[in-house]
Amino acid sequence: MADIRLTSVDKVYPGGVHAVRKLDLAIEDGELVVLLGPSGCGKSTVLRLVAGLESLSGGEIHIAGRRVDSDPPDRRDVAMVFQSYALYGHMTVQENLEFPLRMRGVPAAERRSRAVETATLLELTDLLDQRPGALSGGQQQRVAMGRALVRQPAAFLLDEPLSNLDARLRVHVREEIRSIQRKLGVTTLHVTHDQVEALSLGDRIAVLRDGRLQQVGPGQELYDHPRNTFVAAFLGQPGMNLLEGRLAPEPSEPNGEPTAERRSAPAGASPPSETAGSWRVTLTGMEGRLPVPAYPAELGRSATSGPPDSVIVGIRPEDVDVVGAESGLLQGTVETVEELGSERVLHVELPAPTMDATREGGTPARTLFAVRTPRTRTSPGPGERIHLHPRIEKIRVFDAHGTAIDMD
Ligand code: ADP
Secondary structure (H helix, E strand, O other): OOOEEEEEEEEEOOOOOEEEEEEEEEEOOOOEEEEEOOOOOOHHHHHHHHHOOOOOOEEEEEEOOEEOOOOOHHHOOEEEEOOOOOOOOOOOHHHHHHHHHHHOOOOHHHHHHHHHHHHHHOOOHHHOOOOHHHOOHHHHHHHHHHHHHOOOOOEEEEEOOOOOOOHHHHHHHHHHHHHHHHHHOOEEEEEEOOHHHHHHHOOEEEEEEOOEEEEEEOHHHHHHOOOEHHHHHHOOOOOOEEEEEEEEEOOOOHHHOOOHHHHOOOOOOOOOOOOOOOEEEEEOOOOOEEEOOOHHHHHHHHOOOOOOOEEEEEEOHHHEEEEOHHHOOEEEEEEEEEEOOOEEEEEEEEOOOOHHHHHOOOOOOOEEEEEEEEOOOOOOOOOOEEEEEEOHHHOEEEEOOOEEOOOO
């Protein structure tokens, strides 16, 4: 077993595509790190660089403390499982499992016993005499993993290993990967574009965009405290709602009267933090002002230039309540209702310009704001005008470039 360390890793393909930029990432011994990002962000390239299937343009890779970046793949002691698991159709499962050992000249008796041991671990013992064509997709995937594991590699590299499976099987095999990885304690780098897979599998998640590392940490930390709007929107289904606005201090309140927003907090909503409300965001295109949590005020105190006044406010769909007109802070019209069985996602049209349109200087279009609601008979339907109250303490604030200013 071993740790993997990438230091300032860079990859420029011969055609000029700069696929990975100055990547620093450490996967500790026995850890499962998920590399997550949209298609084309450089995930597979990173994996192929670690495996030795591509050469580095810059930086270093160490496995188990040894610099490996000029070693050929077979000297790196890593095993890779691809999306398309090429099993040998004319060989039985047993022969497929033995194949990598045969290639390394392992004696027949040891080959057999290691193949059986791996098959037991992966619950493939009953299938050892079958050929891959007779197996289900999930079973084939397990054989492919077995073939990688049988070599007892120092590290395991998984490239979208679940993407060929149907939804139900994907969940099942995902759990299997997790339990096998825990049982063996094998250092694993797992690549996926699926944020649900990343959140459920990873000890930590590393989010990549255009070859650059955006944030790395435990999934929950990334979900709760995304470092930028890209991570905020990429994690979650739907992702975090992002609205543009201007941050300004709350004018002093005569007679210490509570503000309209505080007075109107709906029953059941968490109370705002003590200093919440001392800064407000006027959302672009919308009436009213949204109180934000305490941190911008703290930032305002510590920064000589004060807080940036143009900001992006992030609100997760589950951190909003549908409320009566008197306590609403945002209002809009339900455009569509997405049924998720136990709950619903309302897509609510707000009179704000979409972030993208604003960014490109294009025509301001409508914003669809996602709201997760319990599935009740009274939950609103398409065309209904509704009022929303975000949980103030959960609101995230980003600067105009999309960088979080609520880092804590
Ligand atoms: P991902 O795995 O996140 O989908 P890749 O690592 O496959 O992304 O690709 C990253 C970028 O590098 C993409 O722009 C892709 O087109 C480019 N790329 C990948 N492989 C090659 C290659 N062999 N030659 C040239 N460009 C490549």
